[in-house]
Amino acid sequence: MTHDQNNTLTKSMFIKMFILLTFLTILTLLQPYIISTTLAGVVGIQMFISILKTFIIGAYFMHLKYEVALFKYIVTTALITLAIFFIITAFDAIYRNQTYDFFY
Amino acid sequence: MDHNNTPEIIYDKNGKAYEVVDFNNDYTGDKLGFWFFLFTELMLFGAMFLVFAFYFYRFSADFVEASSTLNILLGGINTFVLLISTYFMGMSLLDLKNKKISQAKLKIYITIGLSIIFLVIKYFEWMIEINHGIYPDSSVLNAKEHGQILFFGLYFTMTGLHGVHIIVGIALMLWVIYLINKKTINNKKYVVLENVALYWDLVHLVWVFLFPLFYIIGRG
Numbered sequence: 001m002t003h004d005q006n007n008t009l010t011k012s013m014f015i016k017m018f019i020l021l022t023f024l025t026i027l028t029l030l031q032p033y034i035i036s037t038t039l040a041g042v043v044g045i046q047m048f049i050s051i052l053k054t055f056i057i058g059a060y061f062m063h064l065k066y067e068v069a070l071f072k073y074i075v076t077t078a079l080i081t082l083a084i085f086f087i088i089t090a091f092d093a094i095y096r097n098q099t100y101d102f103f104y
Numbered sequence: 105m106d107h108n109n110t111p112e113i114i115y116d117k118n119g120k121a122y123e124v125v126d127f128n129n130d131y132t133g134d135k136l137g138f139w140f141f142l143f144t145e146l147m148l149f150g151a152m153f154l155v156f157a158f159y160f161y162r163f164s165a166d167f168v169e170a171s172s173t174l175n176i177l178l179g180g181i182n183t184f185v186l187l188i189s190t191y192f193m194g195m196s197l198l199d200l201k202n203k204k205i206s207q208a209k210l211k212i213y214i215t216i217g218l219s220i221i222f223l224v225i226k227y228f229e230w231m232i233e234i235n236h237g238i239y240p241d242s243s244v245l246n247a248k249e250h251g252q253i254l255f256f257g258l259y260f261t262m263t264g265l266h267g268v269h270i271i272v273g274i275a276l277m278l279w280v281i282y283l284i285n286k287k288t289i290n291n292k293k294y295v296v297l298e299n300v301a302l303y304w305d306l307v308h309l310v311w312v313f314l315f316p317l318f319y320i321i322g323r324g
Contacts, residue, residue: 011198018191025187028316029180032323039164039321046316053312061194061305063298068132071139078143082150089154093161 009063017060024053131295138299142306149310152262156317159254166251171322174259178229179319182222183311189218190308193301200284203291209284212277215304219274226267230260259318266314269307276300 028049032042059065064072095101112124125131160167196211233256237244240260245253280297283289289296 009198011195014194014198018187018194021187022184025183028320029176029183032320039168042321042323046320047313050312050316054309057190057305057309057312061190061308062302067135070136074139074143078146078150082146082154085150085154086157089158090161093158 008066009060014060017056021053021056024049024056129293134295135299138302142302145306149262149265152258152265153313153317156258156262159251159258160317160321163249163251163254166249167255168322169249170252170255170259171318171320174319174322175229175232176319176323178225178232179315182225182229183315185218185222185225186308186311189215189222190305192218193304197294197297197301200289200294200297201291205284205290208297209281212281212284216274216277219270219277223267223270226263230263262314263318266307266310269310273300273304273307276303 028046031045031049035041035045037045058075064075113121114124115121192211192215196208196215199205199208199211233239238256239245240257245256277300280289280300283296
């Protein structure tokens with residue numbers, strides 16, 4: 001069976017997204033030298049850029065934008081599962097041995 | 105086995121036609137299975153990032169100090185090498201779909217070349233640390249602060265596992281070249297290359313988070 005989907009990724013769109021990723025990668029490298037901020041600020045900016053790059057890679061390089069809904073649900077489920085683990089662990093990291101220690 | 109025979113058609117109660125697809129030629133099934141594999145990969149690396157986040161929060165100062173000793177130039181070059189490799193991998197798939205077989209193969213070879221460059225740079229980077237006596241359970245590392253021991257433990261574990269994925273990726277790309285030469289992969293049947301490209305994008309995605317967390321936090 002052939003799979004010529006109506007909405008497929010074109011070469012020009014792929015190149016545009018590659019240029020965008022290159023720009024964001026340069027920003028990742030230069031950020032500490034052009035934006036002076038606290039450690040929380042650096043982590044926040046860097047993770048924001050990384051998440052932006054994740055969306056571009058997922059949507060265009062991994063073709064999720066053009067895929068059937070099932071594949072999008074799989075990725076969403078993976079991300080939600082990870083997010084739950086991160087949130088629970090964050091409570092542990094922040095409140096361990098404190099007044100609001102959830103795991104005491 | 106090649107399936108060039110007339111497709112078998114079934115109809116639903118509304119008269120809509122569907123092609124009968126056997127398990128040897130199930131495009132969606134092939135991709136679904138691979139996406140489930142990628143799900144497990146996300147969980148594997150996700151758990152490691154979770155450990156990193158936990159200890160980074162508790163030993164922020166040690167992590168920042170340890171991060172500042174890593175070679176940002178080599179790490180930065182590797183970031184671009186991996187980015188460019190994903191470009192060639194993606195382009196090879198587009199070329200294959202457009203019947204440009206030799207172009208597709210060339211781009212896979214370029215991707216393999218870039219992957220090897222990545223590994224060579226990573227080797228030199230690790231050797232810099234090892235020559236400074238910094239490797240898991242070394243006396244130099246064990247004499248450092250607890251947070252720094254954790255940072256370098258995670259650094260060697262996570263970049264090491266990522267490196268293993270690069271080696272597996274190279275093996276998969278060589279296998280794809282072999283299948284293209286055998287004409288098992290062509291412009292009509294390309295799901296294997298599509299899945300290998302997905303795998304390569306995941307390897308890139310992991311580095312998108314590894315790089316800032318290990319190399320940039322010490323430069324803030």
